[in-house]
Structures are given as structure tokens and as C-alpha cells.
Amino acid sequence: MKRVRKAVFPVAGLGTRFLPATKAIPKEMLTVVDRP
Numbered sequence: 001m002k003r004v005r006k007a008v009f010p011v012a013g014l015g016t017r018f019l020p021a022t023k024a025i026p027k028e029m030l031t032v033v034d035r036p
């Protein structure tokens with residue numbers, strides 16, 4: 001089985017479920033597994 005190298009996360013809306021993290025930075029820029 002090959003390792004997944006890239007992923008696409010479609011984002012839309014205000015990001016209220018990610019508060020308070022989205023108060024400082026947009027949810028498009030949140031880190032996922034140590035990568036922005």
C-alpha cells in the first residue's frame with residue numbers, strides 16, 4: 001500500500017466550529033500533522 005503524500009481539504013464558511021483557533025488565523029492555514 002502506498003503512502004498518501006498529498007491531500008486536498010475543501011474549506012468554506014466562517015470556521016466557527018474551529019474557534020478559538022480560527023480567531024487568529026484562517027482555517028485554510030491551520031496545521032495538519034505538523035504541516036501548515
